[in-house]
Amino acid sequence: MLSAQLPLVSVLVLHGPNLNLLGQREPGIYGSVTLGEINSLLKAEGQKLQVKVSTVQSNHEGVLVDAIHAARGESQGILINAGAYTHTSVAIRDALAAVNIPTVEVHLSNIYQREAFRHHSYIAAVAIGQISGFGAESYRLGLQALVHYLRNVKIS
Ligand code: CA2
DSSP, rough: OOOSSSSOOOEEEEEETTTGGTTTTHHHOOOSSSSOOOOOOHHHHHHHHHHHEEEEOOHHHHHHHHHHHTTTTOSSSEEEEGGGGTTTOOHHHHHHHTTTTOEEEEESOGGGOOOGGSSSSSSGGSEEEESSSSTTHEEEEEHHHHHHHHHHIOOO
């Protein structure tokens, strides 16, 4: 049951390429949790925090850009694991900058302990913060940080 005291906040969760394979391949790096389980944990955390959580996964850069554009007027925050597009996509970075919706970047793995090409994120400069290296827990921590920011820090 939603409390009448808090304004309804909607958060869009974006998952980038190959994250649909979670739990099916490379459990040594990404763990055994599936994307469905991550979405369920985020919805449950959303209920606790009294925010609505919607999720989109795509293997296509333009679909992710379209989802960011569509968040205008619908979502007050974005939680994103852009997958490999983190390290390549100026288009996703520009879309996030254009919509100007507070965004938290998350990663399952610690991208700074991995190959050098994963150390740079195009998203980081347009995000309010980044959480990397805690497996599925990165998403929960990211959602908590985003909601904390929206309720306590953002001046609007
Ligand atoms: O650690 C993360 O969350 C990453 O965003 C995951 C991306 C990787 O390119 C980033 O550098 C860090 C890769 C996601 C691929 O997910 C798979 C899951 C299962 C099997 C194969 C890939």
